[in-house]
Amino acid sequence: MNSRYTRCHEGSGRGKGFVKTFSTKGLRKEEKRGFAFSTDAVIATVLVGAALALLAVQPSINTSVSGLSLKQASDDVFLSMQRSGFMLLTIDSNAPSEAVAQIRLKALGLLPENTELFVELKQFDLNIEECRANKTFNACFESVASVNSGPAIPSGKEVVGGTTYFFKKQGSSDCNLSYLELKEFEGMHEDYGSELFFSEQKPLELFFQEEGGGEDLNINFDVNVSPSESISCDENVTVTLSVSVPENVRTPIDVVLVLDRSGSMSWNGYVSTSSANSVWGNDGNYVFVGDGSAGVRAIDVSNPRLPVIVDTIDPGSVNDVYGEGNYLYATETASDDELIAYDVSNPSDLQQLDRLIFSSVYGVFALNDFVFVAGDRSGGGNNRGLYIVDASNKSDLTNRGRANQNYARSSFVVGNTAFLAIGSNGFATVDVTNKDAPVVLDTYDTSGYGWSTLIEGNYGFGADGEAGLQVFDISNLNNIQLADNFDTPDYSYSVFVLGNKAYVADYSSLQILDVSDPNNVVFEKSFSSPYEYQDLFVKDNFAFLAAGSIGFITLDLINGPRIDNAKQAASEFVDFNGWSLPPDQIGVVSFNTSATLNQQLTTNKTDLNSAIYSLVASGGTNIEEGIRSATTELTSVRANPNALHFQVVLSDGQSNSGNSLLAAQDAADEEIVIYTVGFGADASEAELTAIAEATGGSYYFAEDDNALSEIFNLIAEQIEELANDSNVNVPIGGGALVSNPGSGSIVDGNLLFNSGSITPDTPWSASYILNFPCSNAFNCSIDALSFPGEGSYFEYVDVNGITRRVDFNVSTTLDFLNRDLTVDIYGAELVGESSAEIDVNVANVGDLNSGETLLNFYLDDINGTLLDSKNVPELCGLNDSVCTSTRFTVFSPVSISQEGVIYAVVNDNNSVSECPNNNFDAVNCFGGPATEYYALEYRVWRE
Numbered sequence: 001m002n003s004r005y006t007r008c009h010e011g012s013g014r015g016k017g018f019v020k021t022f023s024t025k026g027l028r029k030e031e032k033r034g035f036a037f038s039t040d041a042v043i044a045t046v047l048v049g050a051a052l053a054l055l056a057v058q059p060s061i062n063t064s065v066s067g068l069s070l071k072q073a074s075d076d077v078f079l080s081m082q083r084s085g086f087m088l089l090t091i092d093s094n095a096p097s098e099a100v101a102q103i104r105l106k107a108l109g110l111l112p113e114n115t116e117l118f119v120e121l122k123q124f125d126l127n128i129e130e131c132r133a134n135k136t137f138n139a140c141f142e143s144v145a146s147v148n149s150g151p152a153i154p155s156g157k158e159v160v161g162g163t164t165y166f167f168k169k170q171g172s173s174d175c176n177l178s179y180l181e182l183k184e185f186e187g188m189h190e191d192y193g194s195e196l197f198f199s200e201q202k203p204l205e206l207f208f209q210e211e212g213g214g215e216d217l218n219i220n221f222d223v224n225v226s227p228s229e230s231i232s233c234d235e236n237v238t239v240t241l242s243v244s245v246p247e248n249v250r251t252p253i254d255v256v257l258v259l260d261r262s263g264s265m266s267w268n269g270y271v272s273t274s275s276a277n278s279v280w281g282n283d284g285n286y287v288f289v290g291d292g293s294a295g296v297r298a299i300d301v302s303n304p305r306l307p308v309i310v311d312t313i314d315p316g317s318v319n320d321v322y323g324e325g326n327y328l329y330a331t332e333t334a335s336d337d338e339l340i341a342y343d344v345s346n347p348s349d350l351q352q353l354d355r356l357i358f359s360s361v362y363g364v365f366a367l368n369d370f371v372f373v374a375g376d377r378s379g380g381g382n383n384r385g386l387y388i389v390d391a392s393n394k395s396d397l398t399n400r401g402r403a404n405q406n407y408a409r410s411s412f413v414v415g416n417t418a419f420l421a422i423g424s425n426g427f428a429t430v431d432v433t434n435k436d437a438p439v440v441l442d443t444y445d446t447s448g449y450g451w452s453t454l455i456e457g458n459y460g461f462g463a464d465g466e467a468g469l470q471v472f473d474i475s476n477l478n479n480i481q482l483a484d485n486f487d488t489p490d491y492s493y494s495v496f497v498l499g500n501k502a503y504v505a506d507y508s509s510l511q512i513l514d515v516s517d518p519n520n521v522v523f524e525k526s527f528s529s530p531y532e533y534q535d536l537f538v539k540d541n542f543a544f545l546a547a548g549s550i551g552f553i554t555l556d557l558i559n560g561p562r563i564d565n566a567k568q569a570a571s572e573f574v575d576f577n578g579w580s581l582p583p584d585q586i587g588v589v590s591f592n593t594s595a596t597l598n599q600q601l602t603t604n605k606t607d608l609n610s611a612i613y614s615l616v617a618s619g620g621t622n623i624e625e626g627i628r629s630a631t632t633e634l635t636s637v638r639a640n641p642n643a644l645h646f647q648v649v650l651s652d653g654q655s656n657s658g659n660s661l662l663a664a665q666d667a668a669d670e671e672i673v674i675y676t677v678g679f680g681a682d683a684s685e686a687e688l689t690a691i692a693e694a695t696g697g698s699y700y701f702a703e704d705d706n707a708l709s710e711i712f713n714l715i716a717e718q719i720e721e722l723a724n725d726s727n728v729n730v731p732i733g734g735g736a737l738v739s740n741p742g743s744g745s746i747v748d749g750n751l752l753f754n755s756g757s758i759t760p761d762t763p764w765s766a767s768y769i770l771n772f773p774c775s776n777a778f779n780c781s782i783d784a785l786s787f788p789g790e791g792s793y794f795e796y797v798d799v800n801g802i803t804r805r806v807d808f809n810v811s812t813t814l815d816f817l818n819r820d821l822t823v824d825i826y827g828a829e830l831v832g833e834s835s836a837e838i839d840v841n842v843a844n845v846g847d848l849n850s851g852e853t854l855l856n857f858y859l860d861d862i863n864g865t866l867l868d869s870k871n872v873p874e875l876c877g878l879n880d881s882v883c884t885s886t887r888f889t890v891f892s893p894v895s896i897s898q899e900g901v902i903y904a905v906v907n908d909n910n911s912v913s914e915c916p917n918n919n920f921d922a923v924n925c926f927g928g929p930a931t932e933y934y935a936l937e938y939r940v941w942r943e
């Protein structure tokens with residue numbers, strides 16, 4: 001080996017330094033100097049001394065009296081770090097950018113609190129010839145590099161500082177293998193969002209003591225992780241958590257149902273009229289109402305819940321209406337008793353065609369271009385009985401014949417047989433074969449008052465006033481026989497038979513009777529009314545009723561009137577499976593013009609349903625009274641002070657008295673939330689919305705009974721949801737990515753799940769996906785992961801309104817496998833001028849196999865000039881027993897045509913996902929004696 005070059009050996013440069021400080025107070029200067037010169041540059045000694053003297057008179061930073069203590073402290077810190085050798089060691093052992101960062105962090109730890117610091121490290125070369133000729137600092141020292149660390153120096157703050165100088169001399173022809181003592185690659189540490197982790201475990205029932213005291217609660221926690229054997233970096237991990245409880249977990253609830261029982265709740269649809277006493281309809285979308293002194297009304301019932309008057313024609317005082325095809329006939333008694341014919345082919349434009357005067361008219365029936373008019377006056381002559389009118393020419397009605405009979409009220413005709421209601425005389429059969437001379441064949445006197453009739457097959461049906469419904473066998477017209485009768489609860493005015501059902505307008509109710517066997521009439525159901533049902537027509541499961549002075553009413557025969565719909569929905573609300581009775585409580589208030597507390601707050605569902613189904617519709621609407629009655633109950637001694645308090649207000653109309661908004665505001669003052677439901681098209685949306693908004697509730701509209709049930713169920717769920725104050729909290733740790741949070745969200749460093757409604761029948765469960773990047777430095781030192789980690793908990797509000805917390809204090813540990821490439825320069829030799837040979841070992845010290853990557857060599861810094869590049873093959877991991885490659889590879893020698901600090905860096909292109917620690921090493925090789933000159937400037941200020 002050429003004697004000029006020696007084998008590289010361990011060693012470090014030798015250096016000395018001095019600190020220059022400054023202060024504007026008296027321009028005091030303090031200098032401590034030392035210098036180590038190379039033996040072949042003796043002349044430089046004097047020049048360097050002169051140059052250093054020049055440095056002592058550089059411009060200073062102004063410092064106030066108040067800044068002297070900070071000035072003294074900063075000078076002491078940097079003098080201490082220089083004397084201890086920390087600065088030289090740090091500069092000698094790191095890349096310049098890393099060295100200045102470490103010096104700044106060290107100084108910040110020693111300086112007073114609330115202090116900020118800027119540090120700049122400058123490297124100079126000594127130019128002997130220029131220094132000999134010019135003897136100035138700039139001539140002697142040429143700046144070759146500068147790095148800094150810290151925030152920009154502020155312009156508006158008082159700044160103090162100083163400069164420390166270093167001189168480092170290395171031996172002849174040397175390679176320093178211990179150039180780096182700290183091998184941390186600046187900028188490669190990344191901070192990922194992450195979370196604590198859960199492992200697969202058999203369901204384990206735990207018995208915990210919750211925070212806040214109280215009784216223990218058995219809670220089952222279950223955690224499942226896939227994969228379940230071990231976890232590799234960069235691998236997606238699915239975590240599933242579940243919580244089950246032996247009883248409902250939420251705040252208790254007190255709720256009062258506030259139900260409208262005003263008279264309008266007794267129907268489904270309604271039109272206001274003057275005195276509706278008769279109604280007739282056909283197979284179309286219209287019905288026609290005899291409305292007393294207001295005349296004849298044409299009503300569109302295409303939507304039976306929202307009937308609409310489309311035309312009115314007023315001939316005087318109408319008693320009865322009946323039609324056939326496009327023609328309608330009405331009896332009218334304002335001045336003359338008369339029969340009037342109308343063209344109703346266009347219901348929106350009723351046209352009168354003709355009128356025929358009688359001495360007495362009441363009921364009317366039409367069949368096959370003949371009109372049958374019942375005249376109810378007693379006496380002789382042309383004053384009574386059943387009249388037959390030829391209506392073949394609707395514009396020229398002709399009276400044909402009359403069957404004499406006292407108290408004739410109405411008739412029904414099939415073929416040549418008429419069945420006649422004759423008031424206090426009962427009912428009669430009439431042969432109308434000869435239209436000019438009809439004959440009464442038989443009569444049947446009853447205990448009631450015959451109002452109306454209907455024929456179905458061989459049976460005649462009669463509405464018999466206080467005697468109810470009479471059913472007669474009229475197969476022998478000359479011998480009427482009673483088949484059966486049903487004594488309705490009030491006064492039977494009219495009967496309509498459709499299929500096997502008889503529908504009776506019984507004044508205060510609609511009675512529905514099964515007449516499949518006319519000899520055995522059976523009650524099926526009834527719909528009560530506060531009004532006067534006088535006549536009816538039935539089509540498509542709706543009854544259309546003339547209700548006297550209240551008007552025209554429609555009634556859903558399947559689901560009943562609104563009050564029945566409300567009862568059903570309210571009962572379903574009580575039976576909602578989300579309630580816990582106890583501790584939850586429900587009460588019932590009803591209102592019309594006044595309010596009634598039908599059931600105090602209770603946990604007894606039977607009592608609640610009994611109260612609900614006992615409601616009867618009548619009277620006006622005063623929502624204020626209902627709200628105030630419910631508020632009184634929710635603030636009574638029966639109310640749970642720890643419960644959430646609610647009202648559910650149902651109304652089908654608009655208040656005609658009271659101030660409902662003021663009542664709602666008073667309820668809100670008691671922290672009561674009100675949900676409102678408008679039922680039917682005529683509900684007051686504005687009023688009900690204002691009530692709900694005043695209390696933080698919501699308004700809903702229910703068009704029909706199906707929507708009403710759905711809304712009540714929705715409100716029950718929302719109330720329960722508001723009371724469900726439980727969550728699962730998982731603290732987030734370092735080293736993981738949350739690839740998919742599932743139903744959770746990251747809040748203040750925690751993965752938070754709203755666990756909602758947890759009941760014995762509905763446990764809570766949620767899944768989310770994690771990933772542990774191989775390139776995250778946090779994961780380099782992890783050998784195992786525990787699921788769940790410390791600090792995870794389930795929090796809920798118990799039935800007493802107390803917040804409780806139960807720890808996830810079970811865990812399972814899974815092995816964590818990573819991938820970690822390291823590089824080590826284990827030998828170096830100068831083999832010629834500006835030429836070195838370096839021996840490098842690249843190893844995989846992780847568990848997982850690595851892919852192919854590069855080993856690069858740089859000059860002076862890890863981001864310096866690229867000198868050479870080598871391919872690194874796949875390396876086996878510790879955990880792979882079948883890998884055919886090796887765990888390390890050696891590059892020896894690597895020829896580098898350069899001297900100086902040479903860095904060896906593996907995988908700096910990140911082609912392999914692996915731990916970024918220990919990915920570079922460095923050696924300092926030089927061909928002759930060398931002295932390096934550094935200036936470390938520092939500036940300090942208070943934040």
